[in-house]
Amino acid sequence: MASSSMEVDNVLSEQKVLPPKPKFEPLKPHEMPGAAVQFRKVSVPPHRYTPLKKVWMDIYTPVFEQMKIDIRMNLKGRKVELKTRHDTPDISNLQKCADFVHAFMLGFDVIDAIAILRLDELYVESFEIKDVKTLRGDHLSRAIGRLSGKGGKTKFTIENASKTRIVIADTKIHILGSFANIKIARDSLCYLIMGSPAGKVYSKLRAVTSRMAERF
Amino acid sequence: MANTNDAGVEALRRLQQIDPPSLLAPNPSVSETARSASQYLFTTLRPFSPKSPLDELLVDGYDAEQIWHQIDLQSQPLLSTLRRRLNQFVKNPEEIAQFKVPLDVGKKLEKKKRVELEEEESDDFDEELDDDDDDFEGVEKKKAKGGSEGEDDFEEEDDEDEEGSEDEDDEEDEKEKVKGGGIEDKFLKIDELTEYLEKEEDNYEKGEERDEADEDSEEDDELEKAGEFEMDDEDDDDDDEEDEEAEDMGNVRYEDFFGGKNEKGSKRKDQLLEVSGDEDDMESTKQKKRTASTYEKQREKIQSKIVLMEKANIEPKTWTMQGEVTASKRPINSAFEVDLDFEHNVRPTPVITEEVTASIEEMIQKKIVEGLFNDVQRAPKLPSKAPREVKQLDDNKSGQGLADLYEQEYVQKTDPTSAPLSFKDELKNEASTLFKKICLKLDALSHFNFAPKPVIEDMSFQTNVPALAMEEIAPVAVSDAAMLAPEEVFDGKGDVKEEAELTQAERKRRRANKKRKFKAEAVNKLEKKARLEKKADNAISCQVDGNFFIYPYMSNAALTSHLLLNLSHMFIFYYQPHFVKNIKQLLFQLLLYSEFLNAVSLLHKLDLCCLLKQRAEDHVC
Numbered sequence: 001m002a003s004s005s006m007e008v009d010n011v012l013s014e015q016k017v018l019p020p021k022p023k024f025e026p027l028k029p030h031e032m033p034g035a036a037v038q039f040r041k042v043s044v045p046p047h048r049y050t051p052l053k054k055v056w057m058d059i060y061t062p063v064f065e066q067m068k069i070d071i072r073m074n075l076k077g078r079k080v081e082l083k084t085r086h087d088t089p090d091i092s093n094l095q096k097c098a099d100f101v102h103a104f105m106l107g108f109d110v111i112d113a114i115a116i117l118r119l120d121e122l123y124v125e126s127f128e129i130k131d132v133k134t135l136r137g138d139h140l141s142r143a144i145g146r147l148s149g150k151g152g153k154t155k156f157t158i159e160n161a162s163k164t165r166i167v168i169a170d171t172k173i174h175i176l177g178s179f180a181n182i183k184i185a186r187d188s189l190c191y192l193i194m195g196s197p198a199g200k201v202y203s204k205l206r207a208v209t210s211r212m213a214e215r216f
Numbered sequence: 217m218a219n220t221n222d223a224g225v226e227a228l229r230r231l232q233q234i235d236p237p238s239l240l241a242p243n244p245s246v247s248e249t250a251r252s253a254s255q256y257l258f259t260t261l262r263p264f265s266p267k268s269p270l271d272e273l274l275v276d277g278y279d280a281e282q283i284w285h286q287i288d289l290q291s292q293p294l295l296s297t298l299r300r301r302l303n304q305f306v307k308n309p310e311e312i313a314q315f316k317v318p319l320d321v322g323k324k325l326e327k328k329k330r331v332e333l334e335e336e337e338s339d340d341f342d343e344e345l346d347d348d349d350d351d352f353e354g355v356e357k358k359k360a361k362g363g364s365e366g367e368d369d370f371e372e373e374d375d376e377d378e379e380g381s382e383d384e385d386d387e388e389d390e391k392e393k394v395k396g397g398g399i400e401d402k403f404l405k406i407d408e409l410t411e412y413l414e415k416e417e418d419n420y421e422k423g424e425e426r427d428e429a430d431e432d433s434e435e436d437d438e439l440e441k442a443g444e445f446e447m448d449d450e451d452d453d454d455d456d457e458e459d460e461e462a463e464d465m466g467n468v469r470y471e472d473f474f475g476g477k478n479e480k481g482s483k484r485k486d487q488l489l490e491v492s493g494d495e496d497d498m499e500s501t502k503q504k505k506r507t508a509s510t511y512e513k514q515r516e517k518i519q520s521k522i523v524l525m526e527k528a529n530i531e532p533k534t535w536t537m538q539g540e541v542t543a544s545k546r547p548i549n550s551a552f553e554v555d556l557d558f559e560h561n562v563r564p565t566p567v568i569t570e571e572v573t574a575s576i577e578e579m580i581q582k583k584i585v586e587g588l589f590n591d592v593q594r595a596p597k598l599p600s601k602a603p604r605e606v607k608q609l610d611d612n613k614s615g616q617g618l619a620d621l622y623e624q625e626y627v628q629k630t631d632p633t634s635a636p637l638s639f640k641d642e643l644k645n646e647a648s649t650l651f652k653k654i655c656l657k658l659d660a661l662s663h664f665n666f667a668p669k670p671v672i673e674d675m676s677f678q679t680n681v682p683a684l685a686m687e688e689i690a691p692v693a694v695s696d697a698a699m700l701a702p703e704e705v706f707d708g709k710g711d712v713k714e715e716a717e718l719t720q721a722e723r724k725r726r727r728a729n730k731k732r733k734f735k736a737e738a739v740n741k742l743e744k745k746a747r748l749e750k751k752a753d754n755a756i757s758c759q760v761d762g763n764f765f766i767y768p769y770m771s772n773a774a775l776t777s778h779l780l781l782n783l784s785h786m787f788i789f790y791y792q793p794h795f796v797k798n799i800k801q802l803l804f805q806l807l808l809y810s811e812f813l814n815a816v817s818l819l820h821k822l823d824l825c826c827l828l829k830q831r832a833e834d835h836v837c
Contacts, residue, residue, distance in 0.1 A: 111617030118619045153611035160610045163625065165618050176618065202609055210607050 030086050038091070040082040040098035041074075048105050049078065058110045059101065062117055067093045071101075080105075099124070106174045107167035113176070125182050126174045132193045144168065146192045154198050158188050161205045184208055224256020251275040254283065258290060263421065264297075265290045470515070608640075 030036045063071045070083040103113040162184040164177030175185045227249045258273035268290040535546040
């Protein structure tokens with residue numbers, strides 16, 4: 001019985017010659033069924049307005065040249081607008097550029113933010129001090145001081161050890177880096193917020209980073 | 217007794233009245249009276265001579281000699297006793313006063329004696345002696361006086377007799393008294409003794425073994441013995457021996473014979489002055505006793521000591537001498553008072569004196585100077601494995617951007633060899649290069665394990681080190697690899713041809729060039745010469761060229777020498793190898809001009825310069 005069915009199938013397949021598997025290129029943004037041109041608007045906070053003006057070309061060039069995304073500054077609306085072009089290779093470019101610009105708006109340097117464009121898996125994590133521990137008045141100030149350290153050395157230590165970039169904007173903290181590194185940085189910062197002395201945090205950092213280095 | 221007494225008295229009286237010449241012829245009545253008188257006297261004296269065997273003078277049918285012998289028997293001991301008594305009295309006159317009113321010889325006397333004895337102290341033996349002597353002398357006195365005062369004599373006799381008897385009895389009683397005073401013990405009871413003696417006194421006249429009783433009493437009283445022995449020694453050896461033997465039984469002491477001080481011994485002594493040698497001993501001892509001689513004192517001391525010691529021996533011992541004593545067996549806190557000797561297990565604490573402190577300080581100073589501290593040094597712990605690389609945390613702002621950072625990381629992961637040098641690696645490299653440099657230098661100095669200097673290919677100017685440097689003893693480590701190559705040294709142009717290789721045209725061309733050059737130089741020289749001649753006076757410095765020639769035709773030798781000297785100075789400061797040839801020429805010219813002095817000096821200077829330069833160059837290399 002089976003053999004007979006099989007035979008039937010074979011006979012059927014043999015009869016029809018299937019066409020080769022089609023190869024579908026990824027859709028370009030403008031071909032997508034949604035909006036042909038996609039936009040992203042990143043608002044510029046007032047304290048980043050002047051720095052933006054200074055480093056505009058550093059932002060514009062990689063976005064426009066390499067990412068092939070249209071970028072313009074809406075001065076009236078104080079926004080940076082991004083738009084896909086017809087030759088934008090990948091829809092994710094737009095998002096990446098938006099993230100890159102957003103990262104700059106948060107306070108990161110261009111050279112650090114550029115990494116977003118270059119690497120896929122970089123994220124920005126933001127949290128507030130009050131998410132970790134409710135602090136008021138002097139305690140809050142002291143916590144911020146603890147996070148930065150003298151001349152920012154604690155922050156730099158964490159950055160260097162965990163290969164991330166940290167921006168401490170008053171009570172908001174932004175961390176830029178890969179997922180695991182963000183975790184390391186975040187943990188260290190949380191310990192500092194909660195009151196650990198810097199030396200203790202360093203020793204923990206040392207242990208974690210050495211383990212991380214050994215792993216790979 | 218009374219009748220006989222009266223008869224006797226009568227007889228004596230009659231004798232006294234008889235004329236002495238009538239005694240020359242034998243007269244029976246006189247003899248009869250004499251016999252009765254003597255009998256009477258004998259009987260009267262009988263109580264005072266206790267040891268005489270005769271109770272009564274036997275006169276009937278006896279010869280004069282026999283009677284005399286009887287009297288002698290009685291009187292001899294009496295005499296001795298009386299003598300002694302007299303001697304005693306001579307010594308102690310106060311004892312004479314102790315004699316009392318005479319009483320009847322017998323019980324009355326005895327009673328009185330007892331009364332007297334209770335008041336007196338007595339020398340036992342001496343008193344007895346003295347009593348005997350007293351009795352004897354009483355008799356003598358009587359005889360001597362005759363009938364002058366019969367009653368008085370009699371009284372005297374009686375006194376003396378009484379005294380004697382008293383003394384005799386006094387002796388005993390006094391002895392008893394003395395004994396009672398100091399020496400009464402369980403054996404001797406004074407009261408018993410006195411009773412006994414009284415009894416014996418009662419038996420005395422009866423003559424019932426008086427001697428034996430006395431002897432017994434004396435034996436009972438141990439203290440009488442010595443005296444009696446000595447007293448009766450000469451008279452009655454047997455008795456003395458008996459007495460001595462009897463007394464040897466017990467302890468003989470000084471007091472037995474001589475008693476204490478202030479006794480009747482003095483009386484006795486007065487009466488017994490003329491006694492014989494034995495009595496002299498007695499006297500001497502009596503003398504010793506009276507003055508409390510040193511010997512006596514010593515003896516007393518020793519005696520007291522002996523007494524104490526014996527007492528101590530008898531008593532139970534003190535707890536310190538009892539061996540093992542627990543706390544219960546000794547009084548409370550008695551161990552504090554006693555200086556106990558026991559082994560201390562603890563070392564005695566050192567007495568801190570100046571010497572001790574000085575010695576300690578000296579030791580400390582010595583140790584400080586030597587550095588010999590007994591510091592505990594940690595044992596070196598050898599690392600079993602290499603120490604783990606501890607990651608250094610960098611607290612500076614990282615120069616690289618985040619992108620570069622990740623790029624590096626990625627590259628490291630993919631291609632580990634192209635990993636950039638970490639900070640640590642750079643330090644390592646620096647350290648290694650330094651170490652190599654040092655090793656090279658050390659090797660060069662010590663000529664051990666020579667390795668040539670490593671060629672570090674970097675842009676630097678090379679100097680053409682002369683090969684002479686190689687011949688130096690000190691740094692051998694100069695390789696001519698760093699020297700300029702011949703082509704670098706060569707400053708010619710194009711293809712160099714030898715003389716033999718030249719064609720005619722080329723030869724001509726060369727000659728023509730040479731001529732042109734020479735002419736040009738000649739012109740220059742002339743100009744220079746003119747300038748130099750202007751500066752001849754100063755002649756301080758001259759320009760030193762690569763090609764400097766001295767004209768051999770300069771007439772001014774001085775000038776030449778001067779120039780040469782200056783040149784030498786210049787050479788010292790600016791040494792260039794090109795000048796070697798020129799300097800040689802200079803020297804030759806100088807020598808030609810016989811400027812020896814200058815030439816030599818110049819040569820010396822040149823030598824020095826050469827040496828210095830070589831050294832300098834070597835160091836530079």
